[in-house]
Amino acid sequence: MIEFHLDGKSGIAPYMQLIQQVRRAMRLGLLKEGDKLPTVKDVVARVAINPNTVLKAYRELEYEGLVQPRPGLGTFVTRTLGGEEAVAAHEPLRRDLEGWLAKAHDAGLDEESIEALLLSTFRAFSEQRVGRRA
Amino acid sequence: MTSAVSTSGLTKRYGRRTALRDCTLDLPAGHVVGLVGPNGAGKSTLLQLTCGLLAPTDGTIAVLGGPPANGSARIGFVAQDTPVYVGLTVAEHLRMGAHLNPAWDRQLAESRIADLGLDPGQKAGRLSGGQRAQLALTMAVAKHPELLLLDEPVAALDPLARREFLQGLMEFAADQGVSVIMSSHLVADLERVCDYLVVLVGSRVRMTGEVDELLGTHHRLTGARRAEVPAGPGVEVVYASHTDVQSSLIVRSSAPIDDPAWTADPVDLEDMVLAYLTEAGRPGRERTLESHR
Numbered sequence: 522m523i524e525f526h527l528d529g530k531s532g533i534a535p536y537m538q539l540i541q542q543v544r545r546a547m548r549l550g551l552l553k554e555g556d557k558l559p560t561v562k563d564v565v566a567r568v569a570i571n572p573n574t575v576l577k578a579y580r581e582l583e584y585e586g587l588v589q590p591r592p593g594l595g596t597f598v599t600r601t602l603g604g605e606e607a608v609a610a611h612e613p614l615r616r617d618l619e620g621w622l623a624k625a626h627d628a629g630l631d632e633e634s635i636e637a638l639l640l641s642t643f644r645a646f647s648e649q650r651v652g653r654r655a
Numbered sequence: 656m657t658s659a660v661s662t663s664g665l666t667k668r669y670g671r672r673t674a675l676r677d678c679t680l681d682l683p684a685g686h687v688v689g690l691v692g693p694n695g696a697g698k699s700t701l702l703q704l705t706c707g708l709l710a711p712t713d714g715t716i717a718v719l720g721g722p723p724a725n726g727s728a729r730i731g732f733v734a735q736d737t738p739v740y741v742g743l744t745v746a747e748h749l750r751m752g753a754h755l756n757p758a759w760d761r762q763l764a765e766s767r768i769a770d771l772g773l774d775p776g777q778k779a780g781r782l783s784g785g786q787r788a789q790l791a792l793t794m795a796v797a798k799h800p801e802l803l804l805l806d807e808p809v810a811a812l813d814p815l816a817r818r819e820f821l822q823g824l825m826e827f828a829a830d831q832g833v834s835v836i837m838s839s840h841l842v843a844d845l846e847r848v849c850d851y852l853v854v855l856v857g858s859r860v861r862m863t864g865e866v867d868e869l870l871g872t873h874h875r876l877t878g879a880r881r882a883e884v885p886a887g888p889g890v891e892v893v894y895a896s897h898t899d900v901q902s903s904l905i906v907r908s909s910a911p912i913d914d915p916a917w918t919a920d921p922v923d924l925e926d927m928v929l930a931y932l933t934e935a936g937r938p939g940r941e942r943t944l945e946s947h948r
Contacts, residue, residue: 529843532921534870565829569821572829573850577867584886641918648911 539578547602659834664714672742691847698838709910741780744898764797784838785816805837846924876917894930
């Protein structure tokens with residue numbers, strides 16, 4: 522069983538924070554197929570959060586095919602994320618990224634500039650993807 | 656969807672002072688609605704009109720589909736500073752609640768008091784602020800109201816008592832599917848517990864909407880000074896501040912801001928609300944600054 526928390530200063534909608542925490546736990550192998558998510562009432566009582574927010578997060582996760590509610594029993598994880606294939610893909614991607622970082626360094630960018638460029642590019646990329654899905 | 660509260664042109668004047676002006680709202684049922692605004696913005700007046708403690712000067716208000724009724728069993732009201740009867744014990748409070756309310760849930764009331772670790776023989780006047788607030792909440796929820804109104808319920812509580820109070824409130828909301836309207840000037844708390852927001856400024860409604868939608872459509876933009884302000888259908892600049900080299904904006908826009916002159920970041924609820932309050936209060940604030948010189 523995982524435990525949720527909220528970061529009030531992130532600017533990320535609370536339901537989205539819950540979704541991200543479930544996905545992250547699945548990727549890290551903390552949640553596997555068949556595991557149960559905390560009940561809405563448990564989350565609400567622990568985190569002091571709106572029940573509709575939890576329901577919305579669980580509905581979205583169900584829509585993504587990651588969890589499945591079983592009436593009267595709770596909400597269960599239906600997939601295992603981050604299998605061996607995904608982990609195997611990490612290493613070459615990391616090497617690519619290291620190559621890019623070395624290039625940025627050679628071009629005279631300091632650490633903060635590199636971080637800012639990385640983050641803004643990543644954000645723009647994610648927003649485009651979200652835009653395409655919508 | 657049915658409305659918990661629906662108003663049209665609602666206005667309340669006390670003598671020559673207008674506490675609430677031309678307020679038109681439709682608050683859907685099943686939500687936890689946060690009512691924010693500075694002191695004197697009309698939050699308490701709106702809550703008291705909703706529970707029938709006050710009558711409107713002008714305009715109309717419907718609560719749960721009918722006219723507001725003072726003392727209705729369908730509405731639970733926790734007034735400001737969570738008042739209790741200081742001379743009565745906790746157990747006497749529960750007996751009084753049972754006596755006054757036909758739908759009183761004795762089991763719910765007693766189990767809440769036990770969970771909180773309150774001594775039923777304790778006089779309410781000797782409880783801590785957090786315990787008093789919890790007792791007032793218990794009295795309101797054991798009525799099984801369809802609509803629960805709370806006026807600044809956590810303002811006077813320390814952070815731990817505040818968190819515990821909101822946990823209890825949310826647990827009740829999850830269990831009973833009740834509609835909740837609570838006023839507060841602590842926006843950080845509202846961000847967790849509210850899924851709908853009403854911002855009142857200077858006795859007027861400045862903004863309403865679902866919290867997730869508001870977070871998704873407000874952006875903080877930073878760019879070089881005099882970079883052309885993004886415009887277009889559905890783009891509203893809520894707040895702007897400028898230094899000699901930089902401009903910072905908070906804008907409301909349903910479409911993502913796609914303009915290389917500006918860096919867009921998400922805005923949290925507190926900064927968003929403050930942007931609305933600051934912009935509205937600007938002329939007044941300048942006057943105060945001048946008078947200090």
